[in-house]
Amino acid sequence: MRARIRRGRLAWVIAAALAVVAAAVVTVVAVLDEPARPHICGCKPPPDTGGIEAVLRGWQDAAAHRHVQDAWRLLTPEAQRRYGTPQRLRPELPRIAPAPRAPARWTLIDEITQGRGTPSEFLYLLVEKRTLRPAGAVVVHSLADGAADGRIDPVPAATVRILEPEARAKVGARPLMRAAISSPPAYVAVQAGGVSHGSVGGTRRPDGRDDPFGEPLRPGPALIVAVQTDGNGHFAYGTVRVTVRRPTRSAR
Structure with missing residues (x-):
């Protein structure tokens, strides 16, 4: 009796496996029979x-x-x-x-x-x-x-005024910035050997300052550039030359 049950189960498993294989073959044939489609990517x-x-x-x-x-x-x-x-x-x-x-x-x-x-x-x-x-x-x-x-x-269409820090100021490795526009601009720091991009949006503090540079700037001279765009290909920018101090224990 048990032998018949085991044989029955084995036959059921084999039948199910054959059904899966048959379905897969049908799917592959259907895919191969379809005309080639161009690969479209939105990126x-x-x-x-x-x-x-x-x-x-x-x-x-x-x-x-x-x-x-x-x-x-x-x-x-x-x-x-x-x-x-x-x-x-x-x-x-x-x-x-x-x-x-x-x-x-x-x-x-x-x-x-x-x-x-x-x-x-x-x-x-x-x-x-x-x-x-x-x-x-x-x-x-x-x-x-x-x-x-x-x-x-x-x-460029206009010029953004950087109010703070003033030119030639000595600033920390993550300087607080203030520009004469209502929304936080993009900030870029040009230094010898590289360019650092500040974060854009949501960086304005309650005191009106921007805290844009997540990664600390290198000590030494830096040209800070504030940039604003109007979405139509028009840029406004302003610059200020500062010196980045070496980090101290009390630095943020």
Whole structure:
């Protein structure tokens, strides 16, 4: 009797296993018979700004040497409408041209992008390497795909005033900041050998100060940049040069 029961159970297990295998075969055949579908992903890879450096160098060279036609070709259509014609741009070049007094490098400060291959805007600041003096700023409009296809808008829409700390102040490794705008801006600290980005949003304290840098800044000179965007590709920024003190036991 028990042998018959065991044989019956074994037969049931085998039948169930065969049913599962058959279903799997049917599913595989059905999938293989379907026409190929394109893989659609709602995400984009990170922006590729490799080609923008050539655009920045081209703009700096054209503006410095007053090559009006070269500078005109690098302007965005909006900037071209603002200046009207290459002839009207000519007298403006001395004012809007980057003017470093010493070796300087273009530093990416902020961006508005949805990823590689999308219309994107990048705010670059030309910063002197030794003094950290800002020598010019431009917004590069690009598809962020690594190609040198960007166009320049040399005049950010407005300037943010950094009220605190004042220029040349000595600050802690996580300095409290105050800017003359109602909402917390993005903060960037440019130091020798690197750039630190402050957190954006929800950083304003009840006393009106911003506490943006979660990671401590390195001791030494720093150029603090406050940036605000309006969501339409227009940037406003302000800078202040400070010195970061070495951390002490009482530091936060």
